[in-house]
Every structure is written in C-alpha cells, then in structure tokens.
Amino acid sequence: MLEPGPQLLEPNPATDLLTGDVPVSDQEWRERYLTGVHNLSADCIKVVDRHGRLQSMNLRGQEAMQVDDYSACHGADWLSFWEGEARDAMLEAFAVASRGTPSQFTGFCPTMRGEPRWWDVTLTPLPDPVRPAAPYDVIVVSRDVTDRVQAQQALEALNASLAAEVARQTAALRQEKQLLVQTNEELENITYAMSHDLLTPVRHLLSFARLARQTTDTGKRDRYLGIIEGSAANLSGMIDGVMRFSRAGRCALRVQPVDLNELHADVQRELHPTAAHATWTASPLPTVPGDPQALRSVLKILCSNALKYTRNTPDPQLHVSAHHDPHARTWRIDVQDNGAGFDPDYAHKLFRLFQRLHHQNEFEGTGTGLALIRRVVTRHGGTVHATGQPGQGATFSFTLPE
Structure with missing residues (x-):
C-alpha cells in the first residue's frame, strides 16, 4: 500500500498571518495577500479606468515614479503622462486593452521629478462584473528598462561612430589609392618626358651649336645662337616645371x-x-x-x-x-x-x-x-x-x- 506523499500547506484563512490567533475572513485574507504582493512588486503597477484616470498605484511603483504624494496623482489623467513618440504607441495599446485584449509597448516617460525613464508597459483588461459589456478598466504594469535602453543607445552610438570611422578610413584609403595611381601615372609621364620631351631642346642645342661652330656666315651664326638660346630657355622652363610639379606632390x-x-x-x-x-x-x-x-x-x-x-x-x-x-x-x-x-x-x-x-x-x-x-x-x-x-x-x- 502506497504511503501518502507530502502535501502543500495552505495558510489558514481563519487565522491572522501576524499573530496567528485573530480570526479573519477568507475574503479579507485574500485581499491582504494580494495587497502584499502588489506592494512588494518591483514593477510599477497601476489601475487606470476606462477614461484613462489613475485609480491606484503600488508603493514600489510610487518610488520608481518618484511620487512624493500619491493623493495629488489619484484621479489624474494617466494618458497625459506620455508625450512625444511614445504617446502614439501608448494610445494604441490602451485602446486595445480597453476593448478586452492585452497589449504591450515600450516608451519614454519621465518621473514626477523629471528624470528620464524608459518603460516596458503591459496593459491587461480588468472586467467589470457589474457591466461586462462596458469598456474595460486596465491594469498597467510598467517595468523600468532605462539601463537596458541606455545601454542599447550607447551601443548604437558606438556602432554609428565605428561605422563613421570605417567610412572615413575607407575614404582615406580610397584617396590614398587614387593618389598612388596618379603618382605612378605621373612618374611614368616624367620618365617619358625625360626620355622624349626634355631631349628635344637638348637635341636642338647640340644640333645648332654644331652648325654655329661650322658656319662662317655671321648672320647664320647669330640665328643659330638665337635658336640655341630659345631652346636653352625652353629646357630651363621645362625643368623648372618638373621641379614645381614634384614639390606640389610632396609639400x-x-x-x-x-x-x-x-x-x-x-x-x-x-x-x-x-x-x-x-x-x-x-x-x-x-x-x-x-x-x-x-x-x-x-x-x-x-x-x-x-x-x-x-x-x-x-x-x-x-x-x-x-x-x-x-x-x-x-x-x-x-x-x-x-x-x-x-x-x-x-x-x-x-x-x-x-x-x-x-x-x-x-x-x-x-x-x-x-x-x-x-x-x-x-x-x-x-x-x-x-x-x-x-x-x-x-x-x-x-x-x-x-
């Protein structure tokens, strides 16, 4: 015959949880239990009526939202807390939950003291047993994900910075490659010029110097010397141009x-x-x-x-x-x-x-x-x-x- 297994012990609803001897009703005990769990939750838990008015907020939620006096917030328009890009997502999620379907969104909403916070928000419909066909009140559970969002933003900023640096380095390498290609082309041009273009005035110098030495005609000699002078000036100008060209690439x-x-x-x-x-x-x-x-x-x-x-x-x-x-x-x-x-x-x-x-x-x-x-x-x-x-x-x- 099998021995009975261990049984889960349930609190006695007829006994007070603190003193153990003050009788409480089952309903009161459950309310105390739910209130305790409600207030101990690290999330910000709120009840918002079908019109968006704040009906309740747990103690840890008040701390997270930096609420100094909840009585000043009770009945306030919770929908107005959200602004900017997050407001559209919030309104859509609230409308869905009001129609009876759970919804969720992530958005930015500062605390009551203006400190920046990002929240993962879950909205769950809260049926009204008296008017089941009416629009639903909504339980709103907001979890502070500021650290996660800021880390993600920092990562995205770092990735963008790295991408920009990679693009900059790539552009610099591309430009260096272009300069190297152009420099090689210019070196080829200089080599060609040295072997062809610069030799032309040198040949003129040699040829007309030889003619000037051989002729006895004074007029011809003067003309030859003029050509030699012009060729020398042209050669000097070309050499000077090569020097300026070279300096333009090194300075x-x-x-x-x-x-x-x-x-x-x-x-x-x-x-x-x-x-x-x-x-x-x-x-x-x-x-x-x-x-x-x-x-x-x-x-x-x-x-x-x-x-x-x-x-x-x-x-x-x-x-x-x-x-x-x-x-x-x-x-x-x-x-x-x-x-x-x-x-x-x-x-x-x-x-x-x-x-x-x-x-x-x-x-x-x-x-x-x-x-x-x-x-x-x-x-x-x-x-x-x-x-x-x-x-x-x-x-x-x-x-x-x-």
Whole structure:
C-alpha cells in the first residue's frame, strides 16, 4: 500500500498571518495577500479606468515614479503622462486593452521629478462584473528598462561612430589609392618626358651649336645662337616645371577655410597688366577647406592660360564662376574663356605633363601648368575637367569638397 506523499500547506484563512490567533475572513485574507504582493512588486503597477484616470498605484511603483504624494496623482489623467513618440504607441495599446485584449509597448516617460525613464508597459483588461459589456478598466504594469535602453543607445552610438570611422578610413584609403595611381601615372609621364620631351631642346642645342661652330656666315651664326638660346630657355622652363610639379606632390597642405573670392581678387590684381585687353568677370565664389597658396596657384594658372589663349580674340572674355552640388557635397569652379579652344578628342591629354595641343610658335608654354593643377586638386580631394571647341573657347573646371 502506497504511503501518502507530502502535501502543500495552505495558510489558514481563519487565522491572522501576524499573530496567528485573530480570526479573519477568507475574503479579507485574500485581499491582504494580494495587497502584499502588489506592494512588494518591483514593477510599477497601476489601475487606470476606462477614461484613462489613475485609480491606484503600488508603493514600489510610487518610488520608481518618484511620487512624493500619491493623493495629488489619484484621479489624474494617466494618458497625459506620455508625450512625444511614445504617446502614439501608448494610445494604441490602451485602446486595445480597453476593448478586452492585452497589449504591450515600450516608451519614454519621465518621473514626477523629471528624470528620464524608459518603460516596458503591459496593459491587461480588468472586467467589470457589474457591466461586462462596458469598456474595460486596465491594469498597467510598467517595468523600468532605462539601463537596458541606455545601454542599447550607447551601443548604437558606438556602432554609428565605428561605422563613421570605417567610412572615413575607407575614404582615406580610397584617396590614398587614387593618389598612388596618379603618382605612378605621373612618374611614368616624367620618365617619358625625360626620355622624349626634355631631349628635344637638348637635341636642338647640340644640333645648332654644331652648325654655329661650322658656319662662317655671321648672320647664320647669330640665328643659330638665337635658336640655341630659345631652346636653352625652353629646357630651363621645362625643368623648372618638373621641379614645381614634384614639390606640389610632396609639400604638406596647410588646410584652413579659404575664401576663393579673396584669392581670385588677388590673382586678378597680379595679372591685371596682361588683362587690360580682356573683359574679366566673376560670380560669387565659396569658402572651401584647402591650402591657400596651393589653391591660389590653381586659380592663377587657369586665369593666366585663359588670358593667353584669348589674346588673338577680337573681344576676349574671361569668366570665373562656382556651382554647388548638394548631393556630392562639392563645389565646382569654372574658368571660361572665348579664346582659341582645343580639339575635344584630345582633352584627356591636357592634364598630363608636357602635353600641349597648340604649337610653341602659337602660344608659349612648357606644358606643366595643367598637370600641376591636377596634382594640387587631387590632393585636396577634388577632380579636374576641361571642355572646349577649336576657335570657340574653353572651360577648365576643378571640384573641391564643400
């Protein structure tokens, strides 16, 4: 025969829980028990009537909400405690619970002293036995999840910061890669120039020096010596251009806010003696981050070229303008002229070292200025571009981050 197992001991409803000898009714005992559990709960437990008025709040809940005097809160509009984004979620959840279905939401609601708190809120309908068909009162259980939410926010902020840093590093690596590719290309150009372009004036020097030594005609000797002098000057200019080109890639940029209006005005004053024949206009220019001296050299070279290639134009015109691209967050600076222009099929050669689309006898130059511009602008995170038509002028553009 099986022995009876252990039995769960239930409190005697006829005995007081504290003294053990004061009889209490079953209903009173249950009310005391529920009240004890209610007040001991770490959650904020409230009863809100069907109109949203606060009917009760447990003691731990009053502490959590920093309620100094509950009598001042009793009957208050609980719905008005919620503001901002959390209010819509609260109203929807309250409407669902009022119709008899439990609901839940998470939202921000400060304490009575204004301290920030986030809550996980569960709303459960409380039926009215007298009027079962009426809208329900609601039991609201709010659990303080401030630490969890703040930790989540801190994590999201950290992730955003890390993502921004990764994006910044990626952009920096991309720019470094672009600079390396351009540097390799420039080194190839310099190597080609040293073996071809720079040898041309050297050959002229040697050839005409030999002719000058052999001739007895004074007139021819003077002409040969003039050619030698011109070739030497051209060679000197090309070497100087290579040196400036090399320095433009090695010098540290002193980046600061640069007012391009001031740079343009300074360049215009410097070039004024050579610009007396031209109509020179400009629209307002932006302030951009960059090295003032480097950007001044870019504007000077482009404006000098525009003046040079319009000198045979009956009504030479030069216009400097700026255009903002809000999506790319860049400024494009255009230097436009109505001069000699160029064949657009060869535009890709313009920004290479010693590449010229006009003969030296037409327009002097060493072919290093535009290559220098490309190097400076690229180091500033920008790009260069040129458009034109023979006899219809040209527009040289460069972009800079805003």
